[in-house]
Each structure stands twice: as C-alpha cells, then as structure tokens.
Amino acid sequence: MKKVPDKDILLFRSCLVSVEYPGVEASTKFVFDKLGIDYAISEKQTCCTGLGHYSDVFSQIDTTAIGARNFKIARELGRPNLVMMCATCYAINKKSVKLLNKKDDLRNHINSLFDENGLSHLKYEQNDLKPTENIYHVVDILYGKKDRIRENVKYDLSGYAIATHHGCHYCKVHYEDTIGGVRDPNVMDELIEECGCKTIGWYDHKRATCGTGFRQRYSNPDLSFTATADKMNAIADEDVDILVHLCPNCHIQFDRYQDLISKRQNRKFRAIHLNIAQFIALAMGADLDKVIGARAHTVPIDSVIGELKEVSK
Known part of the structure; x- marks a missing residue:
C-alpha cells in the first residue's frame, strides 16, 4: 500500500454529514486527535455538488470548476491533502482532479471563466494536485494509522455481530485507488479488527448498492427500496447487530428507512448503523451524545448497544 499522509490535511466537510449525522464529523475529529493526525477545516470550502451532479442538476464543467476553487483553498492553506468523510465527495473530487490534469481544454475553459468573473486567483495549473497523492477518504487515512488504533481502544465491542458496507462511490468509481480490494472490499473489516473485533466477513450482497442512487430514492422508490431490502435481508439472515459504512448517503438509506423497509418486507430489522469513524470513536471511549451523535x-x-465494558489491558 502506498503511504498516506497524516499531516497537511484539509478535512473536507460534507453536506449530508453536517445536516444528517454531525456525529460522523465529531467522531472523525475525535479519532484523528487520538491518532495524532494533523488536520484543519476551512469555512471557505463549499459543497462538492455531489447530490446535484448525480441528479443531472450540475454539469461536469460546473462541478469541476467548484472543485478547482476548493483545491485552491486547500493549497493556500498549505493543506493540499483533501480528506473526505463522504464517499461521494471522494469520487467527485478525485474525478475533478483527474479531469483538470488531463483535459487541457476543460482546464483552460474553467480558468477563462475564473478570469471573466474576477476570480483569476482561483486558476488551476496542471498537476497542482494529484488524484493518488492528494485526494483521500477518511478510511485511507485511518488505514495508514491502523497500527495505532488498538492502543487507544477503551471499550470491548467484540460481543456484537458486525458487518460492513463499503459503498459504491468508494469501491466502484476509482477501482485502482481502493484500499482493501473491490471484489471483496475489506478495508473497514481490517480497521474494525484493530478495535479488537471480528466482522462476519463476506456475506450475500456485501458488494451490492445501498439502493439510494441519489434520485432513485425519490423517482423510483420501489426500485430503490427493493435494492435496500436485499441488503437488509442479507444482514438479518446473518443476525448482524451493527452495520458499519463510510458514506452518509448509505447511512441515510439504511438508518432513516429501516422501519419503512421492515413494513414492506413484513420482517423486523434490528441492526443499528454506524459510520466507521463513529465505530472507532465509540471503541475509543467517545461520548455517545457529544461525539457519536446518537x-x-x-x-x-x-x-x-448496552452498557459498555472496558477492555482488559
């Protein structure tokens, strides 16, 4: 595995994380602090446009231009390593960097738009950032520090049946950059093992989509929730207690709609849903309300999850 950075990081804020599950951001900060990872957040950073882009509201030119602006902010802060809490932010920003570096006509067009609007200071020069050296997901950074996780674990979560869901936009967009494989993704399984736990590993529909599909949740709900039911039935068949994921959109689909899908399937689903940062933060002793955002x-x-027991040291 290529070495990932632990400093000069701009932690890229996510719209869905901030609005739906702010505990994901708080948990990420908590874990980064425990592991000695150097990061900052900028109020100047804007949305990656993911929801609008994948719903055909934002064109690729618009999305890439907004990306170029955010990349300039990161460089000006001396934090060229952008780390995403959202798999969609990860996929969007990595693609934007690749396009800006490879497509001269697109880069020149976007820079001309900046010039025309008095924003010449935002111009992107070829290879200002590199997709494999500057754009990461939180799991990449955690994986680079996984040997430090166990020493910070406070609570024993090994008594729960745990499964992982890695998400399409981490595993199925930039195949060559995905840590832990794409056919049987396991980067989160390995991180969970560092917390002293074992996941159930492979299960039916492990690689399947959560069913969101962005607009599909609203324009084709039957299709969307049928796909989600496949996953929920699979983890219920394995008596899973905790499903761990890395994308807030997946989190919404499973957590917000679990009761609805239970009624559609006439089956009680009981699993709870945690982001990987929340799971590790919980194992490290983070407060359920103030940090995890329960x-x-x-x-x-x-x-x-009932009363937590401390690990034996």
Whole structure:
C-alpha cells in the first residue's frame, strides 16, 4: 500500500454529514486527535455538488470548476491533502482532479471563466494536485494509522455481530485507488479488527448498492427500496447487530428507512448503523451524545448497544 499522509490535511466537510449525522464529523475529529493526525477545516470550502451532479442538476464543467476553487483553498492553506468523510465527495473530487490534469481544454475553459468573473486567483495549473497523492477518504487515512488504533481502544465491542458496507462511490468509481480490494472490499473489516473485533466477513450482497442512487430514492422508490431490502435481508439472515459504512448517503438509506423497509418486507430489522469513524470513536471511549451523535440516528443506537465494558489491558 502506498503511504498516506497524516499531516497537511484539509478535512473536507460534507453536506449530508453536517445536516444528517454531525456525529460522523465529531467522531472523525475525535479519532484523528487520538491518532495524532494533523488536520484543519476551512469555512471557505463549499459543497462538492455531489447530490446535484448525480441528479443531472450540475454539469461536469460546473462541478469541476467548484472543485478547482476548493483545491485552491486547500493549497493556500498549505493543506493540499483533501480528506473526505463522504464517499461521494471522494469520487467527485478525485474525478475533478483527474479531469483538470488531463483535459487541457476543460482546464483552460474553467480558468477563462475564473478570469471573466474576477476570480483569476482561483486558476488551476496542471498537476497542482494529484488524484493518488492528494485526494483521500477518511478510511485511507485511518488505514495508514491502523497500527495505532488498538492502543487507544477503551471499550470491548467484540460481543456484537458486525458487518460492513463499503459503498459504491468508494469501491466502484476509482477501482485502482481502493484500499482493501473491490471484489471483496475489506478495508473497514481490517480497521474494525484493530478495535479488537471480528466482522462476519463476506456475506450475500456485501458488494451490492445501498439502493439510494441519489434520485432513485425519490423517482423510483420501489426500485430503490427493493435494492435496500436485499441488503437488509442479507444482514438479518446473518443476525448482524451493527452495520458499519463510510458514506452518509448509505447511512441515510439504511438508518432513516429501516422501519419503512421492515413494513414492506413484513420482517423486523434490528441492526443499528454506524459510520466507521463513529465505530472507532465509540471503541475509543467517545461520548455517545457529544461525539457519536446518537440522537441524530433514527434506529436508536442503544437498541443494540448496552452498557459498555472496558477492555482488559
């Protein structure tokens, strides 16, 4: 595995994380602090346009131009390593860097738009950033520090049946950059093992989509929720207690709609849903309300997780 950075990081804020599950951001900061990872957040950073882009509201030119602006902010801060809490931000920004570096006509067009609007200072020069050296997901950074996780673990979560869902926009967009494989993704499984736990590993529909499809949730709900039901039935068949994921959109699909899909399937689904940063933060002793953000979850975390026991040192 190529070495990933632990400093000069701009932690890229996510619209869905901020609005739906702010505990993901708080948990990421908590874990980064525990692991000694140097990061900052900028109020100047804007949305990656992911929801609008994949719903055909934002063109690729618009999305790439907004990306170029955010990349300039990162460089000006001396933090060229952009780290995403959202798999869609990851896929969008990595693609934008690749396009800006390879497509001279697109880069020149976007720079001319900046010039025309008095924003020449935002101009992107070829190879200002590199997709494999400057654009990461949080799991990449955590994986680079995985040997430090176990020493910071406070609570024993090994008694729960745990499964992972890695998400399309991390595993199925930039195949060559995905840590832990794409046919049987396991980067989160390995991180969970560092917390002293074992996941169930492979299960039916492990690689399947969560069903969101952005607009599909609203324009084709039957198709969307049928796909989600496939995953929920698969983890229920394995008696899973906790499903761990890395994308807030997947989180929404599973957590917000679990009760609806239970009624559609006439089957009680009982798993709770945690982002990988939340899971590790919980293992490290983070407060359920102040850091994990338990009250923002639709499926109550305490419906599965009871009194936590400290690990034996």
